Amino acid sequence: MEAIFIPIVMTLVGALPMKPQESSPFLSQVADHTWIIGNEIWNLTQGPKYGVQLYYKDHDCVGGAVGHYVSYSSAQGADYIDVIFTADEGEMHWVIFSGLAGAYQYFVNRALPVLGEFRTLWRLDNTTFPRGKTNLRDEALPPLSDYIAANKVQDETWLSPDGNGYITKYDFTAWVRAQTYYGVYGDSFGSWYVNPGKDYYNGNHLKQELMVHRESATGDAVQLNMIHGTHFMASSSDVFPDGKMWGPWLWYLNNGSKEDAAKRATEEFASWPYEWFGDAAYQSRGSVTGQLVLSDGRPAANAAVFLGDKTPNKTALDMGSDYYYTSYADANGRFEFQNVRAAHYGMQAWSNGSKIADVTTSFLRNDIAVEKSRTADLGTLTWDVSNKTQIFQVGDFDRMSYGFQYGGAPFQHALVASCPENLVYHVGQSETSDWCFGQTYLGNWTILFDLPKMLNSTIARNATLIVSLAGYSSGASSTIWANGQWIGNLTSDVPGLLNDPSLYRSMTAAGEWRYFEFEFDPDTLFQETSNEITFQMTRSTTLHGFMWDSIILEW
Known part of the structure; x- marks a missing residue:
């Protein structure tokens, strides 16, 4: 599927363009449609389409690779700046704090078309970032020399040169909502994504997405942020309301240490939703609690529970227009959703195996109201199950x-x-x-x-x-x-x-x-x-x- 790139112009929230300071985040225009953003630790040259020349520790991490971009298929604080790159489709934000190796990013929809795939990504120098890591896989990205045209068997999949296996980008897939941190790294540099708030993703517990891979045409190390993905789904074509927000997530640079990236991820998850982020809708959150009991008297132990569209006309995996929350019931069927955006939702539940592995029916309750700083206690909910033998x-x-x-x-x-x-x-x-x-x-x-x-x-x-x-x-x-x-x-x-x-x-x-x-x-x-x-x-x-x-x- 051909990617459609979002052209951009730049604005800065709450501050005038700044020249680099020793301890301040900055934005500096260097030519028409070209700016440099960063802080005392890193800086990036942003053109009308690509972010290139990513300097960190005096090293260009992009090199000859494509760089950073946003594509789709069919607040201001004392210690940070919020740089906005705007297009008709929406606003791409870079929130740059002093002292942070990296930046928070988020995208706000204004006029995205009906689409299935929407992503941000880095394509980085393959010698600086030779390895890829998800929570399921941690290994060297295949060398470009192993991608032999005569051995191609399907999209982005090749027979390995020794004939004993396959090279495919899809092996670096992972469960989106179970991800803590992931990225590409080497002996001296690491580039990581940390997405502690996952409510902006499409899909439910079973949402899987490609995270990292080797770009077969150029050899670039690719770090994907599939904020609305379709790689393993039958369909997911969504209309987005004006103002739908993806993020903020953290893009983080370090010396390649996985231990440091994991520590940073733990800190980000603990501080989500971010207090520094001043958007009123983002900060308007409540919670939902309840207990699911099967009609035969058993508790719905370990059931998968999902908050999604209030009157669904799609499967839970296919939903993607708004905000979505996943959880699991405990052994007694009790469940809880915390930090849910204020809105009306539909709640679904289904067997996750375990003690209710025989339950073939699903549970649905519509029009659950979540209000700011309040708990919607649904009480005990009866889930009808089959009475056949x-x-x-x-x-x-x-x-x-x-x-x-x-x-x-x-x-x-x-x-x-x-x-x-x-x-x-x-x-x-x-x-x-x-x-x-x-x-x-x-x-x-x-x-x-x-x-x-x-x-x-x-x-x-x-x-x-x-x-x-x-x-x-x-x-x-x-x-x-x-x-x-x-x-x-x-x-x-x-x-x-x-x-x-x-x-x-x-x-x-x-x-x-x-x-x-x-x-x-x-x-x-x-x-x-x-x-x-x-x-x-x-x-x-x-x-x-x-x-x-x-x-x-x-x-």
Whole structure:
């Protein structure tokens, strides 16, 4: 997807342009549409499109790389200055404190188009920053010499020169809302992002994004800030209200020390939301508390809880116009959201596995009002669950592939190719790990099971097969059979089965969650023993197919 760069002009909040001082942040215009910003520790030359010549410890950290920019696809204090680069689309702010190696940044929407991808990023000198780090991966970025054109297998993915693996930027993906700090670094320099407030991100607990990588065309070390990303989703095209704010986040420079970056991240998380930031809407925050109890009397232990759009017409992962908050219930089903922007929200909850791994329903409550400096106590909330008899369940219901073979393994291109063409799972005998996390080959995956003797099909109104997918990459079709009788299809023509790129972009735990129910005549299951549910893959595309969450048969 072609990036559209935001052209900029410069303004300064609350102060006149300044020349460099020994202990003051400064802004200095050096030519038409060219300025230098910084403080006594660092400085950056900002042109109409790119920020280049990033000097830190007398070293140009950008060098021949592209530098800093903002792109999209289809307050003033005594010790800091707030520099604003403006465009029709919005305002990019640099908040520069004296003594800080780096700057706080935020973007305010004014007229962004409907879009899916919105990001800020650094492309830095690859010799100064040879390594990349997320909370899941810490290793050298592949050398540019390993990107051999003849070995390219798909977008930003190459067969390694020795033929024993793959090079792909998607291996440096991480869970957005679990991230503490990340960036690129070397022996003497480190460039880090710290995003303690994550309410401006799109998506829910399952939001994954690319964090760092090697730019294959130039070799630049890339440090991404995907504040509205779509890399592993079926869709996320949003309209943003005027004034929607992303940030502030901290861009931080140091000597390459991960320990120092971690310490700084701990300090930033402890001080969020930032008291120094004077925006009234940003400072208007309250909290939400409550307890979720299932209709069968169990507490909703460890449930995933989400505050999002108040009358949702999108999945929780696809929401992205406003502000979003994630949490988990405790063992008693109690939950809390702190520092929530004052507004009206809808609250959702779903099983995160554990003691409620059999719960297939979700909870929704609309129009929760959050007011400044007040707590919205929702009390005890009843979550309706199925009252049908469960015949079998393969995999915990948690919207992820955990528990299956390779499920949740470190990100790795083509790992799903290790799953078999044909598979037989014996309920009561097989382990969850005997079922593989993804099905992409032509073949049959069969679940064998017995019916409890007390069940009598004459008193059953129907049987329901629940299929919960952690992800689906289009180009694959499956026919579902019960004892040789057709009961349904899973194809790209089925509503809700749009493509997400998870399986062919290194993901092993989740993509875009999908849920289906197939009702059928229980007389189809006429045998007390050796009944079969079969998923027959009838059309396949390399690395495309089904990532499993849970399969449940109810009576």
